[in-house]
Amino acid sequence: MTPSTPAPLAFGESAIDFAGRRLLRDGIEQPLEPKAFAVLALLAGTPGRVFTRDEILDAVWGHRNITPGVLNRVMTLLRHALGEDAQAARYLHTVHGVGYRFDLPAIAPGEPSQATQGSAPETPPVPRHAARQHASDRRSMPRALPWLLPLLAVLAFSGWLWWPHPAATPGPATERSIAVLPLVNAGNDAQQLYFSDGLSENLIDALSRFEGLKVIGRTSAFQFRDSKDDSATIGRKLGVSYLLTGSVQRAGDVVRINASLVRAADGSALWAEHYDRPYRNLFALQDEIAQAVAGALQVKLLSPEAATQPGDRPPGGSIEAYNAYLQGLKYWHDEDFPQAAGHMTQAVQLDPAYAVAWAHLSGAWSTVAAFSNEAPAVAREHMRQSRVAADNALRLAPGLGPAHAARAYLQFYGFDHRGALAECRRAVQLAPADGTVLNGCGYVLGGIGKLGEAIRLRERLLSIEPLYAVNHYQYAKLLAAAGRLDKATKYLRIAEGLSRPGSHPGSQQMYIAIARGDVETAREIARNQSAPWRDVYLAIAMQISPDRAAADAALAKALDDEGPAKTAPYAIAQAYALRGDADKTVDWLERAPAHDIFFMLVDPLILRLRDDPRLIAFCRKTGLPPPGESEALSIDQIRAAGSTRRL
Template identity: 40%
Template sequence: MVMPSSDTPALAFDDFVIDFAGRRLLRGGQALALEPKAFSVLALLAQGPGQAFTRDEILDAVWGHRHVTPGVLNRIMTLLRHALGEEAQAPRYLHTLHGVGYRFDLPAPHLPGASAEASVEERRHAAERRTSMSPTVPATTSRRGWWPRAALVLVLVVALLGTGVWFKRQVWVARPAPPSPAGAVATPTLIVMPLKPIGGRADGDIAAGLSDELISALARIQGLRVIARESTSLATVQPAEVATLVSRLGISHTLEGSLRQSGEQLRIHLRLNDARNGRTLWTQDYDRNANDVLALQREVAQAVATALTLKLGLAKVPAQKGGDAGFLRRYFAAQALLRTPASAAGEAVERAETEFRQLVQLRPYDARAHAGLAVALDMRAFSRPPLAAGLRAEAAQEAALAQRLDPSLADPYRVQASAACRGNRWEDCVRLFEQAGAAAPSDSQPYFQYAMALAALGYLDRAEALMRHNIERDPLNPSWRFGHGRLLDTLGRHEQARAQLELGRPFAPYARWFNAVWRKDYAQAAAIADKLGDSVDSPAYERLYKPSYVAATGALRDPSLWPQVETELRASERETGLMNFLRVLAPEAPAHAPALIAGLDQVRERSYSSWDLLLWTRDLAYLRKDPAFQDYLRDNGLLAYWKRHGFPKQCRPHADGAACD
């Protein structure tokens, strides 16, 4: 990658400094946590302010011509914007050039006496004059012009001395780039409606499965925003929701269609509409044998992109045969079992595992069948702790086999990423989740798990930003509201968390209970505890834990009742074999911090929900003040990772460990 010369080892702007030599981004003198690839992208763009870089140029320069899907760069740009404190909709430094790539701009400098209404051309000439200044002031400088220039140099020198960065010759201040062209076209936003089966019930499975495949394929197109699968499914249950999404998210186009099956022949009819006026822009019929239906997704994606007049950026997905119609139907049905509501998840996952095993026997070289089996095994390990080791070992084998057969599939990366996180192999954890998200941009699961992995690493701000970003692309999915609310509570932003958790109802009432406790709204906490497990759809563990939540709510009002809570805590722990996390609220909890930290670490190693976030919760600072927390950071590799990639915002180096607020 081309880097600035040794004469310009750093770039200062606003309160940021890009330290190229030290590969650091500093703000106000503090180093920000930034992944190595993210810094490389920033350095590439910043070495030529105002210069447009295509996506291919960035990928080639930073990733070295290796096959990388476009979603990887999208995620890196999101992380950079978060680090620089800006949003994609209102960029100050990083500008998206739709259909081209990205450009880094420096803010126009403010000159004494300059009018706020100064033209772009005037600011450009002013920047040129500023760029040409020398750090030393010539003896012939007039009294009138000396002070502004000297003050500017002094401010830059002091700022850089404070960060430990010194320029060999002069401060590098590049001129701002020209503004974006007027009238730039907004990014097209597409919602893919589920294909309507025409014929017998059997067509429904293929129609639903192909709809998911189309969403996944279209989500890889550069310059096209596609509503994620979960929100699409929820929106299309009620037609009114689609209309709401059109206005709320600025949906510009809808893709609708139908599927008819006659024996082994499929006819797929697709229609692209302008969502704002209902006008049909493009229509097409496809007649294919069922063996070709999975390869059909790429052809359709390209046709839709052409109709939208977009530059194509599809990942190189190998054309593959999907098997006969019966095989496809069974595959899609097994996939659907893995998305069954929580109340029946255990039974459904076991059925999915059985089905995927049979599909693997039918077609030993079908990558998707092996990937599905890997996911099912990994999910079973979560619900069957005594069998977890064996199930996860087999899941790893199946994931590796699926990956060898087809490296473009997302599920194998996700299974491997989860294993890496549990094993404290954080470099692999981050890399594999990046690959999983890039391979399936429309799938919420890898992004959600990646955000939780960042939170487990202590990067709470980055995790929260990722949750917020995915709410925009998947607004009806309650899991994002739940995750966002949990992270906001962890950060101490309880009122904002309450709003998100309410939007995610009835998902995870225990999260709303803790939020009410943090806000000291014990009346609401009591109401939530009283209703735990009442619904027929409630998972069994809610009914199991209800007595402890009811008792804890009373004890928060009257601390003399905590002995009764202890009785309920022990009863639930005997049933589950896991610590009851209400213990963190007990009056004597600080004295038992080492045991609580160990219990929360056990939860993280099991990938058990979001309970390990309690370790980072602002309201539970006593956990991070205990010496056992330092052992946790060292033993689990967090401290070593931070030293390589930067400390989280709430932590800083201290002695041979870290001090975390």
């Protein structure tokens, strides 16, 4: 090491090895471009100092003849690698109008420093909010102290727990913000709807590559198909200033597109054009429309690299492959994954270099294998096909975010939590505005107990998909696991308002009532569930009742030979966890399907036994991380937090 090279720096869950030019997070190296690491090394080498943008450009690039968007992109990559965002920065701070500053976390007097100089640790220090008291430590404590443990865990967690988070509902529209409403299928041919929807989604993807332009995702924008709302109402609901509308008709070898860019506030047209082009020139036409819209909004590409990123088009230019891909995408969004896999297979047969189609093919087959009731041999074959597809996608396009996400899902379903964590972080780094990546990795990171990161991904997805009910619902579940029950209730209500009646069970509200110790509300919610879940939910809800005879009777009814226990073993495990019966909890967990076990480490009921050797052994045997490493709170810790706030 040269004298000018700083010693390794460890902070929070991260460590910087300056000599090795590596950033590690939770012991996993984060892939960074050389220029991105150089910026990080410059800022972190002198914590607290403000570097102007020109100083950074001179030091790292040697000149200033680059677009401002390049540095913006690098800072975004660094924040993703460090697990933070600009709205809740811990380390990388923007000094508006000047430049950037790297700060180390504040250390309380007498507390050992989190930033350590010396050799880079193989595994960075465990963050304070995830630290847990071991059972052996508890046995050595005076008898009057064990009741403090849940409270101490909550207080240690509170530094993250009460950190302000970005608003999740659409706020005032930013000046450069747009929603692409689904292009009208002007030919009225239902068989061509996938084509008009696919072109709409392509425009969303293309516009997302322009600097400073907020683009609403497909799920939220497509809710306004055939809407009678005026432009002002749509703009307000989506939080955007502009709407791109139009129609498309494919007639033989000709594509006819009408497109208009309007101001949402008053519906006035900013730009409009009509196109009649040969179908074989479709890709050039898509580019022409995106450039025209960007020109009208006066925005430019994020960086030169953005233009070369793999998109949704086949690299060989096969219109037939693209057509198969669009059909597969239609079934993907409909959650008909076997049909999606069939069309994606056709797309890659027509163009074997079609990386994004390989990525979707992998995701489709792994989802089918993990969540359907296939015979074991069939599921194994679909997992094999998924692995082949993911390998092909990454070989063809190592920088494709959805390909890394596809690999992450495979590793998650195979209980390789470290591999899944690294791949999801890479996927989000490469595709920070891809709704499918954010949603999928939100599930993965929550499932392996990385609650803080999972919540941040859900919040990012809220900003581009403000009307996506599933995301509101999953965000609420994570908030509840963090003990933020009031906010969780708020987002559950939003999800219910956005969903079709009955599309989300009321069980999550029941779990919040259990966390509050409100047996009457929990029981009432359980009674309103449909059969056969009613008896199972009653068995869970009644375990917090002071009437032990009623609790026993409710559980016995759920366990009856004619009851639903055989189809809901995980729910029975939750009931036994509330009773504190670790043996029977683990017994029922062993009967549960893998797709229930995937998300066990974000379940406050099961985490009530997080320090029990039997649950720890079950996680080890299954391949899950130790339950003590999960950042989610147990039901007891959530209650302790509520008691502390009331004091």
